[in-house]
Amino acid sequence: MTIEQRIKAFVALGKVMQHLGEGKEWESTALGVTAAEYEKLQRVINTQIHHNGWFSKDNVQTSLRNLASMLQEDALIEWVSKYKFTATGKRIAIIMAGNIPMVGFHDFLCVLLSGNKAVCKLSSEDKHLLPAFCEVLAKFDPQFFEYIEFVQGNLKNPDAVIATGSNNSAQYFEKYFGAYPNIIRKGRTSLAVLTGEETKEELEALGSDIFTHFGLGCRNVTQLLMPKDFDLDRFFGAIVGYGEIINHNKYANNYDYYRAIYLMNQDDLLENGFLLTKEDDKLFSPIGVLFYHRYENQEEVEQYLKDRAEDIQAVVGKNYLPFGSVQTPGLEDYADGVNTMEFIATLA
Missing domain, CATH: 3.40.309.10 (Aldehyde Dehydrogenase; Chain A, domain 2)
Known part of the structure; x- marks a missing residue:
């Protein structure tokens, strides 16, 4: 699976996310999904409020629009071109938080674009959205089925770990994953x-x-x-x-x-x-x-x-980030200032 193929699939996914984020109805197969597939995603979005009271339809749509803004072909090509990934096919565990919809997507994107396998442990507060969009991603390129894994129990023998949580959960992560190459994020x-x-x-x-x-x-x-x-x-x-x-x-x-x-x-x-x-x-x-x-x-x-x-x-x-911009981070706005792509590139 080439980097060009991976980028192409994510760009196509971004277009679907943008449409859904803007509350648009399905228009044609030019979007890359059928009417039934699009309606399935709409149902997932509309029902999130029943699984997590903070995940209103508007809240989910806001996340989708912000994520879609990252998935622009030229930006992705330029971003990935800065790194050389010598080790691919690694099983990189991503332990995701559940405070906002699909908050772990950037880590997921980093792992897959680097040619590695995303082993995702979802928060119980946000366990439906990413799997639903992974189905669409794999529709654009079925090879992604080999690169995405969702786990519910203990993570066994990952090659590296990216974990995000509270200060308390970070202590747990450090205890259990300290022996692996890792990024462990605390509350900020x-x-x-x-x-x-x-x-x-x-x-x-x-x-x-x-x-x-x-x-x-x-x-x-x-x-x-x-x-x-x-x-x-x-x-x-x-x-x-x-x-x-x-x-x-x-x-x-x-x-x-x-x-x-x-x-x-x-x-x-x-x-x-x-x-x-x-x-x-x-x-x-x-x-x-x-x-x-x-x-x-x-x-x-x-x-x-x-x-x-x-x-x-x-x-x-006035002398920092512009007002109104903080919720729309770019590809290189890494959480906690730790460059995730650089971390993955150093894996042997």
Whole structure:
């Protein structure tokens, strides 16, 4: 199976993902799948909410659109051309998280494009989507059946391991897979640095960084760094368009729970009916809550980021990633800053 064949199949898969992500109906076999196959994928998307209450149809479609944006032929060719894979056919275990739909897809893509075998252990929170799309991938090139394996029990004798989870699960991964070549990722989060010069449009885009996937991803902004005199009313005014999120039952339950806790503790809060904001140096805020920290100068900001670097996935702001971009990472935006393709290329 050549690299050209693998890329061609993923590009075709990306077109299907894009159509489904945009909520389009099946149009013709030019898409590469039949009407029945397309409708099967639609059913899988529509029923995810019954398996995981956070996986609403809109949430799944957002993930599909973001993944499809990666699967562009020219970008894939350029990306893969940077690496030389001397060892292929290796069984690389991928232990996937389940916080957002198909969150392990980038690892899956790396393993398969490198010519190795993806041994996937899915999260119980997200165990239907990837297998469904693997069927489509194998339709575009049946040779993929030999390169994809899903396991439910213990992983036996992999050649390497890529595992993503919480800080607690990372300890487990290190204990059981420490003897293998590995990438073990812990929990991280993202934050935004405000200067006070942001436009309304930029603050509105920041809302996307906060609310996409209900705030469950490691790339979701959970804390704001802001100048001492920043007026939070400007921020609240810009994000009013995201208010519909409170109509999601699980999000609303989190919002109400933490509002009650903070009020009982007599904590100072600012809220707008769908987001609680609280001054707190912690990076990880609960769902429905956004922490903020006020700073004096840029030097304080840089030291703050440096001291917490191991817990930060991404930073948005005027001198960092653009507002609204954090949920659409590119092929080379590797989780935790660890180059997955480079890791695979070093396997002997």
